[in-house]
Amino acid sequence: MIVVGSGAIHLRDELAALGGEIGGIEIRKFPDGEKYVRVLGDAGEVTVVSSTFFPQDEHIIELLLIGDALREKGAEKLRAVVPYFGYSRQDRVSKEGEPVSVRAVMRALGLYYDELYVFDLHNPETLRFFPGKGVNLFPARAIAEYFSEKLGDGVVLAPDKGARGRAGAVAEKLGLAYSHFEKKRISPTEVEMKPVDVDVGGRNVLIVDDIISTGGTMVKAANLLREMGAKKVFVAATHGVFAEGAIERVSKAVDELAVTNTIPTPVSRISIVPEIVRL
Numbered sequence: 001m002i003v004v005g006s007g008a009i010h011l012r013d014e015l016a017a018l019g020g021e022i023g024g025i026e027i028r029k030f031p032d033g034e035k036y037v038r039v040l041g042d043a044g045e046v047t048v049v050s051s052t053f054f055p056q057d058e059h060i061i062e063l064l065l066i067g068d069a070l071r072e073k074g075a076e077k078l079r080a081v082v083p084y085f086g087y088s089r090q091d092r093v094s095k096e097g098e099p100v101s102v103r104a105v106m107r108a109l110g111l112y113y114d115e116l117y118v119f120d121l122h123n124p125e126t127l128r129f130f131p132g133k134g135v136n137l138f139p140a141r142a143i144a145e146y147f148s149e150k151l152g153d154g155v156v157l158a159p160d161k162g163a164r165g166r167a168g169a170v171a172e173k174l175g176l177a178y179s180h181f182e183k184k185r186i187s188p189t190e191v192e193m194k195p196v197d198v199d200v201g202g203r204n205v206l207i208v209d210d211i212i213s214t215g216g217t218m219v220k221a222a223n224l225l226r227e228m229g230a231k232k233v234f235v236a237a238t239h240g241v242f243a244e245g246a247i248e249r250v251s252k253a254v255d256e257l258a259v260t261n262t263i264p265t266p267v268s269r270i271s272i273v274p275e276i277v278r279l
């Protein structure tokens, strides 16, 4: 049985259409703002699906309440599928006195859930903080399928060396070449990019990243590719955590912007639901 939380309501119809047995759940708020959850039906082995995008704290608390309700009902095995994992970027202490926020959330979920599946976690190593089985999925197949007709003999690029594996995974599905940009972050809002070690002249390019936030990384990369004579520039990311105006900024700079539906956005055109149903 699949229980769909508030952070995955946008996935519910597709989950059902692809054969997922959707369990009943009542979710509402008390007048003071606290959340009320009631899980209906039998609980045996249950998969709870919910992303923890904004309002992150509310979505996280709801996952805990659903976990508690299911344990109360005697669930034998609980699996959490959290396509976008909020707080994942706070994975280290930079200033004394700070928490490792991703650890705090993973440990809390571990109180109820036996397994945790996430998509393209910012730092996959942080899954070790989850006490049970933790799996990081990358939607290479879904991204590749979406862009396969558009790229021709193109090239797949990562915006930095750390993301090279993502570009490689997508390129492998498409049978295309891949490489990466050299990127240096000068300040929280400024990124310096150096040319890539591949000839993009006259070729279509797909840039793949985990997250688009301000869009600064993608806009810089796209502009640079135009200067280098690229034909069409496409941009894909797993998570569209778009800051105000980011969709417009990136869309203006590229031929097409598409992200997956780990977070619902106007450009969430690539579905991760088939991957969830396959689990």
Ligand code: R5P
Binding pocket: 159, 163, 209, 210, 211, 212, 213, 214, 215, 216, 217, 218
């Ligand atoms: C950085 O480590 C991430 O992989 C992304 O490149 C970054 O979060 C994108 O941020 P922005 O859209 O603000 O440039």
